[in-house]
Amino acid sequence: MSPTLNTVDIVVADMQAAIAFYARLGLAFTVDEAYPDHAGCDLPGGLHLMLDTEGFRAATQTEGRTRPSGDPRTFLAFRFDTPAAVDAKYAELTEAGHAGVQEPWDAFWGMRYATVTDPDGNGVDLYCPLAEQAAAE
Known part of the structure; x- marks a missing residue:
């Protein structure tokens, strides 16, 4: 069985700034009440877009993650x-x-x-x- 891509996760420094930016593009994120550093938005076609703060992602990964620099890669x-x-x-x-x-x-x-x-x-x-x-x- 092949895997199915159904979620894209964007790591953000400021959750509210990210939500405000994507709202200008018509996306409505819901912040997770249990985890306020995590938000999600269901998109047409079954894709789910998530926002996670840098702090949230750092707590779920091994040490050593650094913020990318330079031109956008994605x-x-x-x-x-x-x-x-x-x-x-x-x-x-x-x-x-x-x-x-x-x-x-x-x-x-x-x-x-x-x-x-x-x-x-x-x-x-x-x-x-x-x-x-x-x-x-």
């Missing part, structure tokens, strides 16, 4: 209905103080694409397929 990608929605969300997030990595552009692979980082420096892509948009018009 990206979450959020699909939008229109290129204008990508542009608007990028503007909203960067105006709220989140770092823009790539301003919106029409990528050579056929998508309107932009990238920001969440409060912990994780990459968050915003995109809309251009061909589907053109077909809908």
